[in-house]
Amino acid sequence: MPELPEVETVVRTLRPHVQGLTLLCAREIRPCALKGSLPFERAEGAKVCLVRRRGKLAVLELEREEGRLFLCVHLRMTGSLLAREGLAIADSRALEALAGPRTRAVFGFAEGASWPCTAAVCFDDVRTFGRILAGGERELAAWPFWRTLGPEPLDMDAGAFRAVLRGRRCIKALLLDQKVIAGVGNIYADESLFAAGIHPETPADRLSGEDRDRLFRSLGQILEKAVAECGSSFSDYRDANGNPGSFQNSFAVYGRAGEPCRACGRTLVRIKVAGRGSVVCPHCQRKQRTKR
Ligand SMILES: [Zn+2]
Structure with a gap:
């Protein structure tokens, strides 16, 4: 599953393709809208003012007269956002024709508010666990996953990190819990626990302050290195240009049993x-x- 470094890479590679453009046409090809989502068409005519990441979500923020609208893409197991530009797509039917067998939604973008679309993004997803929520502030606030997302690990300081790792649950369960820390999954939990010399089954309340500080540094260093190497590709993950990452070559433990x-x-x-x-x-x- 794409984790923080992979989604960050998707966002960084997607941004130059669509930020500043108008979303002319949004089509759900196969059902992928999250419960509570507005129809994707409601985002049509809005300008993409920001492409960013929150936890494992890629978020497109769009500006409309009625207020900001968000397209939150959860890639889950095998989802990808693939961008193409330099296109001249005349209408919605031609945009839908870009969909391949794995495409669940397509989005067409242009410099202004009129056709043709010069850029397109396909949400492809083999395993179909991925979801998209389109919504304004109200829909976002009503989405439990969004509302309860924990802090970003790269924005925390050591004190905040120590404070969230508490209780009897094992340390790995806490790292994986998106309500505790947003963006960490199996790869980066295993890698950072190994780097910090901490057994994943250790209950959080058995860790010393020193253990937590070591884990905080390990997690931060590993996430930053993985972002610098454009994430880890060992199965489907690709960035918005279709390129793989290379952090898989640096795995110390993940996949190495x-x-x-x-x-x-x-x-x-x-x-x-x-x-x-x-x-x-x-x-x-x-x-x-x-x-200890
Ligand atoms: Zn060893």
Whole structure:
């Protein structure tokens, strides 16, 4: 699933294609609108004033006379936003014709408010878990996922990070919980826990202040490096230009069960934590039974 670095890369590569343009035509090809969404057509005629990321969501902010409208794209497992420009699409039928077998929605953009569309974005999604919410402030506020999203890990300081990691739940479950911290998934949870030498099953309240600070630094460094390397591509993930990322070449543990630990040479093992497959080094990530 695309996580913070992948969605950040999608947003950064999508932005130059559409920011500042008018969304002329929006079509849902196969159902992908989230419950509570306005019809995508309601965004037609609005200007894209900002393309940004929030957690694992890519957000297009559009300016209308009635107020701001948001297109929030949750890529989930296999969703992608693929941009094309230099087009001359004459009408909505021609725009819909851009849809491939995996396309669930298409969006056409132009410099002004009249056809042809010079740019298009296809929301493609093989596994069909992805969703889009179109809405104004009201629809956004009514969307529980949005309303409860936790803080951005790259915008937090160490004190705020320490404060959210509390209670008896295991540390990995907390890192994965979008209400606690937004944007972290299985890859970057496993990688940062390994880098910090913390076993994923450690209850949060058994971690010392030093452990939390180490994890905070590891998570920040890994997310920033992954953003710099345009995310991790080991299955479907591609940026808005169709290019893969390269952080998968830097994985220390994720997807490496059975291989030697890069730090100590012992064999990495796969365990299940918080319902998710997790790869750990039993030597470098000792289970903590008591607070250190
Ligand atoms: Zn090791």
